[in-house]
Amino acid sequence: MIDGKAEAAKITEAIGAEVAAASFVPGLAVVLVGDDPASAVYVRNKSRTAERCGFHSVQHTLPADTSMEALLALVAALNADPAIHGILVQLPLPRHLDPAAVIAAIDPDKDVDGLHVVNAGRLAVGDPAAIVPCTPLGSMHLIGTVRGTDLSGLNAVVVGRSRLVGLPLALLLTQANATVTIAHSRTKDLDAVCRGADILAAAVGRPQMLKGGAIKPGATVIDIGINRIPDATKASGSRLVGDVAFDEAGHAGAITPVPGGVGPMTIAMLMRNTLDAARRAAQKI
Known part of the structure; x- marks a missing residue:
């Protein structure tokens, strides 16, 4: 039996130690649109894990009738926020919203889900800068x-x-x-x-x-x-x-x-991607 829960605990513990010793605080913003129960559980688990790792954790919960314009405006604000290094928009979105357009609007360097076409291309060519899903x-x-x-x-x-x-x-x-x-x-x-x-x-x-x-x-x-x-x-x-x-x-x-x-392991790797994104951002300063 491959115990993913135990492996994930080891990884998040190591990430917490790295964050405690770092000169920066990784910031993760999770966006939830609507009230899908499964999505709410996933988002809550991600936010709690981020807090345990010592991250600056932000959750934006929007109503199901949120417009595309409002959601893209939030993504743009998070892109511009230097305290946020990772942006995750929880899928699936309500039917009237275009997930491809939302993903495309996220700064590829903050795309900690690894879904942006830039990160897909980086992964395809073996670029170490790729954020992997x-x-x-x-x-x-x-x-x-x-x-x-x-x-x-x-x-x-x-x-x-x-x-x-x-x-x-x-x-x-x-x-x-x-x-x-x-x-x-x-x-x-x-x-x-x-x-x-x-x-x-x-x-x-x-x-x-x-x-x-x-x-x-x-x-x-x-x-x-x-x-x-x-x-x-x-x-x-x-x-x-x-x-x-x-x-x-x-x-x-x-x-x-x-x-x-x-x-x-999926949540543990989200933390790893966010820490890596924060480290790269700190190196650019």
């Missing part, structure tokens, strides 16, 4: 705890091709010298493709899509999916599962659970 970055850290940082000679399969997770993770794996295949729901004989993977990362958002037969014995499995399914045995009537059928993956060499795997 948090979930792929956290996934790579967990892979490193099992396989090390040099993945030469290993086959990796990423199931999923999103801008947020699948594509950047494939780039990171390639840069670590793995031989990488990007698969998805339309891949022919997906199970056979996955069975060739020494490292299998699932990021498709379909509950328990990958069964035991898709996993090579001894493989490192990174389950990035978070899906809620009905479960009458739970007081809530539901439970969280990943994209991998966990109970069928006993022959994997290592696997991340859901919850408690990649999720905590």
Whole structure:
């Protein structure tokens, strides 16, 4: 079992120590539009972690009917604020707002989610100045705890091709010298493709899509999916599962659970990205 919660705790503790010794205070601004319960929980967890790390933490909660003009004006103000080094606009946004335009408005050097096209381009060409999306970055850290940082000679399969997770993770794996295949729901004989993977990362958002037969014995499995399914045995009537059928993956060499795997690492890497952005800003002064 790959304990993402324990790894995340180590990382945030180290970040807190770095901040305490630094001559600057990293500033993180999180923007929440609307009252989506899941988004509110995520934002609250991010803000609390930032405070524990010693950051200057700011949360802007806007009503669901906020106009595009008002949201872009807030982003512009945060871009101009020297006390803010990281800006995160929580997705998804209400339907009348354009997430691509909002992301494009964020200063790439403050884009701690790593979604701006400038950061995507920097990552694609291996520029060390790239801010990498948090979930792929956290996934790579967990892979490193099992396989090390040099993945030469290993086959990796990423199931999923999103801008947020699948594509950047494939780039990171390639840069670590793995031989990488990007698969998805339309891949022919997906199970056979996955069975060739020494490292299998699932990021498709379909509950328990990958069964035991898709996993090579001894493989490192990174389950990035978070899906809620009905479960009458739970007081809530539901439970969280990943994209991998966990109970069928006993022959994997290592696997991340859901919850408690990649999720905590995503927040830890948000803190790391914010600290790095603050350090770069301090060096420019």
